[in-house]
Amino acid sequence: MKSVRFSRFGGSEVLEIVDLPAPHAGPGRIRIAVRAAGVNASDRKKRAGLMDQELPQLLGHEAAGVVDEVGAGVTGVSVGDRVLGLSETAGVQAESAVLSHWAPLPASAGFAAAAALPSAAETAARGLDRLGVASGTLVLINGASGSVCSVAVQLAVARGAGVIGTAGPAGHAYVRSLGAEPVAYGDTLGPAVRALAPGGVDRALDVAGHGALPGLIELSGGPGHVVTLADFTGAQQHGVAFSRGDDGRALYVLGELGALVESGRLALPRVHAFPLDRVAEAHRLGESGRAAGKIVLVDG
Incomplete structure (x- = not known):
C-alpha cells in the first residue's frame, strides 16, 4: 500500500x-x-x-x-x-x-x-469538558473561526451554552453562523466582551494562544475558569490548565457526531x-x- x-x-x-x-x-x-x-x-x-x-x-x-x-x-x-x-x-x-x-x-x-x-471534535469536547461547559454557561472561545474552535463553538451551543468567539473581521460572519457572538482579537477584546456580558463570562477556552490568557483570566474571573489547548508556557506562567490529551480523552464524542451533523447542529x-x-x-x-x-x- x-x-x-x-x-x-x-x-x-x-x-x-x-x-x-x-x-x-x-x-x-x-x-x-x-x-x-x-x-x-x-x-x-x-x-x-x-x-x-x-x-x-x-x-x-x-x-x-x-x-x-x-x-x-x-x-x-x-x-x-x-x-x-x-x-x-x-x-x-x-x-x-x-x-x-x-x-x-x-x-x-x-x-x-x-x-x-475526529481530532477537532475530540480536542474541542475535551476542552469544554475540562471547563464544565453545560446548559446556561457563558463561554468565551479564543480563536473561534479555526478548525478546532469552530467545532468547539458548535458543541458548546449544542450543550445549551452561550458562546462569544474571537475572530478577525473577515471571520465574524462565519462565527455568527455557528451560533456565537463574534468579537475582535487584541486590545478591544475586553471592552467588546463587556459590552455583550457586563459581568464577564463564566468560562474561557483558549484554542489560538497568542498571549490571550491574561485577558481571558480577567474576563472569566480567575485562572481556574480558563483552559488552554495552545499555550503551554502561558499556562505555566498564569496558573491555567493546559490540556493536550494526557488528562483524559473525550473519545465518546465520535459517537455523537452523526446525530449532530444530521440534525444540523454541527456543520x-x-x-x-x-x-x-x-x-x-x-x-x-x-x-x-x-x-x-x-x-x-x-x-x-
Missing part, C-alpha cells in the same frame, strides 16, 4: 510516498480502506523534528473510509460500513489504516469532510483536499496560514 513517510527531519521536501505492507486489524480494532485522512499542525511539527525524534515516521491519526477488516472481539461494525475515526498510532495517511476508535459516518457526510472531524468543516501524492503541497499550504479550512488527503 502507499503511505506517507519521512526518514529525515526538515521541510515538506522530506515527505515521500512509499510502498509498505498493509496493516491488519488486531483484537478490538478495525481496518479501513482510507478515503480521506486529516492533516494537522502536529504532522508538520513532527516532520520538522519538533516532537517525536524517532526515524522514519509515518503520519496521520484521523481518517474516514470503508471497513475492510474487523478484528477479534469487535461488534457493531461490518465490512463495507462507512466510518470515521482515530488511530492510537500514526500512519493513517495511507491507502489502508487500522483504527482504534471509530463511529458510523453521517449519511450526509462525504469522506473528505468527515476525515476533518461539516470546510476542507482543502489533496491527493495522497501531493502531501508536500498540503503541508506547504498549512504552513502558509492561508488555508480557510481543514487540510485533508484523499484517494486520488
Whole structure:
C-alpha cells in the first residue's frame, strides 16, 4: 500500500510516498480502506523534528473510509460500513489504516469532510469538558473561526451554552453562523466582551494562544475558569490548565457526531483536499496560514 513517510527531519521536501505492507486489524480494532485522512499542525511539527525524534515516521491519526477488516472481539461494525475515526498510532495517511476508535459516518457526510472531524471534535469536547461547559454557561472561545474552535463553538451551543468567539473581521460572519457572538482579537477584546456580558463570562477556552490568557483570566474571573489547548508556557506562567490529551480523552464524542451533523447542529468543516501524492503541497499550504479550512488527503 502507499503511505506517507519521512526518514529525515526538515521541510515538506522530506515527505515521500512509499510502498509498505498493509496493516491488519488486531483484537478490538478495525481496518479501513482510507478515503480521506486529516492533516494537522502536529504532522508538520513532527516532520520538522519538533516532537517525536524517532526515524522514519509515518503520519496521520484521523481518517474516514470503508471497513475492510474487523478484528477479534469487535461488534457493531461490518465490512463495507462507512466510518470515521482515530488511530492510537500514526500512519493513517495511507491507502489502508487500522483504527482504534471509530463511529458510523453521517449519511450526509462525504469522506473528505468527515476525515476533518475526529481530532477537532475530540480536542474541542475535551476542552469544554475540562471547563464544565453545560446548559446556561457563558463561554468565551479564543480563536473561534479555526478548525478546532469552530467545532468547539458548535458543541458548546449544542450543550445549551452561550458562546462569544474571537475572530478577525473577515471571520465574524462565519462565527455568527455557528451560533456565537463574534468579537475582535487584541486590545478591544475586553471592552467588546463587556459590552455583550457586563459581568464577564463564566468560562474561557483558549484554542489560538497568542498571549490571550491574561485577558481571558480577567474576563472569566480567575485562572481556574480558563483552559488552554495552545499555550503551554502561558499556562505555566498564569496558573491555567493546559490540556493536550494526557488528562483524559473525550473519545465518546465520535459517537455523537452523526446525530449532530444530521440534525444540523454541527456543520461539516470546510476542507482543502489533496491527493495522497501531493502531501508536500498540503503541508506547504498549512504552513502558509492561508488555508480557510481543514487540510485533508484523499484517494486520488
